[in-house]
Amino acid sequence: MINLTIDGVNVIVPEGSTILDAAKAASIKIPTLCYHEDQAVKANCRICVVEVDGRKKLEAACSTPVAEGMEVKTATPRVIRYRRDILELILARHPQDCLNCHRAGNCELRNISDQLGVQKHSPRFIQDNREHEKDTSSPSIVRDPAKCVLCTRCMTTCAEVQSVHVISKENRGYYTNIVTAYNRNLADTACVNCGQCYQVCPTGAIQIHDDTWKIYEAYEQGKDLVVQIAPSVRINVAECLGEAPGTVSTGRIVTALKRLGFKKVLDSNFSADLTIMEEGTELLNRIKNGGTMPMITSCCPAWIKFCETYFPDQLDHLSTCKSPQQMFGALIKTWCADKMGLEASNIYSVSVMPCTAKKFEVQRPEMNDSGYQDVDCSITVQELANMIKVAGIDFKNLPETPFDSPTGLGSGAGLIFGATGGVMEAALRTVYEVVTGKELTKLEFEAVRGFEGIKEASVDLDGTVVRVCIAHGLANARKVMDLVREGKAPYDFIEIMACPGGCIAGGGNAPRTWAKAKARMEAIYEEEKRLPKRKSHENEEVKTCYEEFLKEPNGEKSHHLLHTTYTNRSDLLGRLRNF
């Protein structure tokens, strides 16, 4: 342990801590911009400079390790003057249009400006906004490089967490800019639309593609608005509206959606259960008939695009199941429409997702098996929170409303889809009972839970051992896929989610940290325990759906509506090379 003094306060912190860590321990909030608690230290913004006794120049608190007897001053007039200067230097390049910026509420740059009180001083530096065009080509992400402060958090995430390297620096010095290769439109790159760059961006330089206007337009056209909400949405909406991470607000969300004009509010947990029925059956068939093994989950559209781009030769490993969103989409405009007494052609089907990549998925041309575009519009948790705000709904004090039937019931197995390992756990619960014919006594498969990057487990199904693997974060997925390609992956079933932590930490939520993701994960497992049914095959509505409509998992109707095909997208890389 190291003893040091910060602003006269004695602190004892473990060896290897930085001044920033020690300041936190001393209840001092040093402003930071490029620093992100989930990422390696970058020390490039220099906002966090502090005075260290005996050193002539200032040190960056984020990168300077503490030393025994160190005396640090974090708020002398000199320190504050320099911090203000640095901030004003950044602001001199930053468009002064906060009123028009979607990040106005939670912009880190603005918060630091507030903290340092820059608005009380007249600007001394020559204003010269960064002039870059907005890139709105992607259905998921909007890049506005004019608002970039070059903290490099986004490119760190893109490279290190997701291993797709879509954005990086070009030029140098004053003209440095974060761009895609050859400044191509984001839509024409290998970007997987995961939105993790948005999750870490401190300003409005990266935004979610806003699709809420489509919903208002459909409403005005008199369409029947039907909405499904993903498992993790109930964990994340309240957080976007200012409540603590992990606040579950299922009933309030239904109420809010009804007030926003949605005729039917359905639960994607239902289609998650359906996915388990289809995917579990597919797995058992592959084992029995010698199909391509290992089988890999297909719920995550960012992962699917990643696989189509980087591993087009391995597409046979993917389960042919559509994602729960798209399965539900196909059912809403067929079976559900009849059950709800709505005309399929007049339904405007919306999904609320923790995910930016779902916006890409709904546009895939093959996703129209119902005879219409299966899901018309996918919005993120953030966008829903905005709609609630715009409508003046006091979310905190809303009464609770249950989901609409016939597809408003989901099992706990469907709910845990939201966390990494959840699909696997849900599948194991069902596959176990189907294969062994016995009742599963302990439902929790602890080995597949948690935030370890690549998790492995073996499950004994009455003599047949199923070896499973769970990867989240595409850099981890790449490691697993390299093994699969080499034929060295010792698994039968692999779950892959693009976002580190799974959907609860997906690109469409409030900005992430691992600490927040942990709170959300705990909430999802806590909530799951409360549900009456915790296995997908016990979901009564799923049973009804098969009896009345689909007949059997992997049957003819299922294949038509609930399964899909994949596209080789390696040309996205090839074009890069031949440009």
Added chain:
Amino acid sequence: MKEQLVLLRNRERYEKGEYNPIDAKEYLACDGFAGLKRALKMSSDEIIEEVKKSGLRGRGGAGFPTWKKFSFCSGGDESVKYVVCNADEGEPGTNKDRVLLTVDPCAVFEGMAIAGKAIGSHFGFIYLRAEYAYMRPALLSAIESCRQNNCLGENIFGSGFDFNIELRMGNGAYVCGEETALFESMEGKRGEPRFRPPYPATHGLFGKPTLLNNVETLANLAPIFNKGAEWYSTLGVPGSTGTKLFTVSGNVNRRGVFELPMGVNLKELIFEFCGGVNNGHNLLAVQTGGASGAIINADQVDMSLDIDNVSASGGRLACGTIMVFSDKNCIVDILLNDLEFFVDESCGKCTPCREGGMQMCRRVKKIAVGKGSVEDLRVLDELTEVINNTALCGLGSSSTVPVVSCMKNFKSAFLSHIDGDFCPVCGANGGEA
């Protein structure tokens, strides 16, 4: 004043065509590798002690005691260590490393091998400036020649010590002369400095302990070990021992790279050794140490050129750049030229250098074209202070040195530009049409 040829001992023969620098045999024939042969018989501590006794200090910029750098890298458990020779000579007006690597590359290799023996490293890299790419074939043959003559490679001179040297090319960025940016560049990444700690002595190239020295520093090791530290320490002045290569450029009659003992007088160097300011003009200013060095006025040139003395003047001696300006130049233009260089060469990683550099440049430009105000001087004061104190690397913080020194030493010139007085050189409108 006379040249004292220690590092450039073979220059005359090279210029006459009597010495082939890329043939290790010819270098061996003139006492080459004698220093290395002696060092190979010494222990790591003995070598470092010898360097300490010689008083050798770094010739790249800051003048850090070389033996200290060695001792930081020696010892430790790490089995892989690197010696890197910084031949990314980017400082404007500096050509000494080019001359050294042309005239006597083997002496630099010898120094690297001695450094390798001192810290227990078997791998050396030379990071060569992109603009010196034409030297690459010669250097590669010189390395090969050394290898064939057992001066490099496995079991050097039968001592059991292995040392190999490889050449790496830069790509034309000034910042890659900064040691950590150089490592990044060598690792194939964008050339941006790293924050410190961790220091290169523990986490350098490829995360391994790395000793990085300037070409000239390494070249000094050969004579030190050949003739002994005691002999070496008699050269120069106390605190700055040895000889120094000075690159004299600008408005003087005699320009070039000269080897002179440390501690020579700058005034004598300019007016006697180099024959004074050319075309009969008067001396306006001298910038020592390249673009990031202090700019001093004609009254300040009576100074001794040793490392500590030049540091005290706000500049840096170590790369030995002497740029002389006659009174036919406008001092504000000279400063503007410096700042434009820094704007161009900033890597863009940290805010103070990236944004502050341009802000400084624009303020000075405003003054240069006669549109400046006292407010600009005040903002420049603030900017230099914040950039100098908070920039991530040496490039950023030292970019303020010419500004601060220039504004101090030529205050009246700045004030007259602001007042709209006629500038004798560039005219009232700053030379702009």
